[in-house]
Amino acid sequence: MKNVKLKLASKISIGLLSLISFNAFALVNCQYVGSVREGSESVSFGDIIVQRDAPVGTVLASINMWQRFQSRGNIADCPRTGGYAALLDVGAEFTRVTYSGQELFESGVAGVAIRVRAINTNRMPRTSGTWCSVATTTSRYCARSSWGNGAGSNTIELVKIGRTDSGLIQAGEVMIRGFTNGEGRVFTSNLTPSKITTVACSVSNPNIHVNMNEARATDFRKSGGTAGKTDFQIDLDCDASTNVNVTIDPGASGAENAASGILKLDPTSGQSAAGIGLQILSHDVPVHLGQRMRIGTTSVDGNYTIPLQAQYIQTGTDITAGDANASATFTMTYQ
Structure with missing residues (x-):
């Protein structure tokens, strides 16, 4: 099976007029x-x-x-x-x-x-x-x-x-x-x-290309089986005390299962793989696509990293070898 490339591109979310005057010194007719x-x-x-x-x-x-x-x-x-x-x-x-x-x-x-x-x-x-x-x-x-x-x-x-x-x-x-x-x-x-x-923060690597670890059809045993887990990260330059949040959305091909963080494969000009998707994880937990995820609060000015993972996941009964590319976007918010 060929390497899977996850392409991520960022987008950052981004009377009455008073005619009354006060005597500032003392009361006139009223008495303290x-x-x-x-x-x-x-x-x-x-x-x-x-x-x-x-x-x-x-x-x-x-x-x-x-x-x-x-x-x-x-x-x-x-x-x-x-x-x-x-x-x-x-x-x-x-x-x-x-x-x-x-x-x-x-x-x-x-x-x-x-x-x-x-x-x-x-x-x-x-x-x-x-x-x-x-x-x-x-x-x-x-x-x-x-x-x-x-x-x-x-x-x-x-x-x-x-x-x-x-x-x-x-x-x-x-x-x-x-x-x-x-x-x-x-x-x-x-x-x-x-x-x-x-x-707030600025994104240091707005276009992320993830070269997936190699996986073979024999690495999968049944639907839901995974292989080829690969680390990647979003790099930020942040002000201290910034509340960092990220939302990962499916690319043009959509999601196989948004709640489980599974992307559908993008169509290719050649032979496309079938029976698998690509899953995004944070600390080994599937990311809910389209849902804002609280990452943390920065303690100092400077570099801040969001570690993530991607892996193949079997979604069908049978797997067909071929190109297996997927894409997503991520949106940073600070609130």
Whole structure:
């Protein structure tokens, strides 16, 4: 029987405008409760690794802002007749961007946006008339519920909205809590810069030709028998922390059995072999053709190898000698 050649070719998958301004210094008609005064905090997403092929819409990082704020207790008493409401907004340094019908904010890194969830919406500014208690002439606002109630009511998220680059997330006032009617702010969350790194691999050998080990008809005993196992590999050059996945699809001749990784032989101009197929394996386990296979995560920058195997497999009752060529494609994804 002649040598079988497996030819593999790669393909790589690849608002509202606010007219409300804050007085940044002090309340005017409302009064802070006890020793409470205007406060602030710094928050950070930390450095983030983004897989190049992570689906659009993926939440890359999230911070529960309500959990951090609610412990401040009672905040201020406001006149009941003044039409005051708790107000949430985002600093003017963040530019609004629309994604899938939502109002998000540019992060400073292409393909990544900031979503501010406040009182169960992503549109800012947002007001709430919720108070914690009332007296004869005043309404008391508290951190626990006036600016949101529960983790889902105050969060900031980094969301993938397109093909991502690497870079620094913009710093700024990512959540401002205050009052309407020009009363000013009570607490500001300042987002500090953090780094986004998008990782992926490049294929070093996009066209792989596998010279199969020799096999004879007498090497096969029955349907399902195998012979001629041959090692080959896909070589990559990767960024560290890349999640590597590969999908192997049948070539033009299709699959004899996709779940068992068996390719049909390609027709030739000469005598074609019959009764056998070519099976692809990973660590001696048949590869499910057409199904994404998780390989692993790279630990360092540089070379990364995906070891594979191919072997003949008897698919019919009888075997006819002849040319036995097969082909497949592989698709790399990083997510």
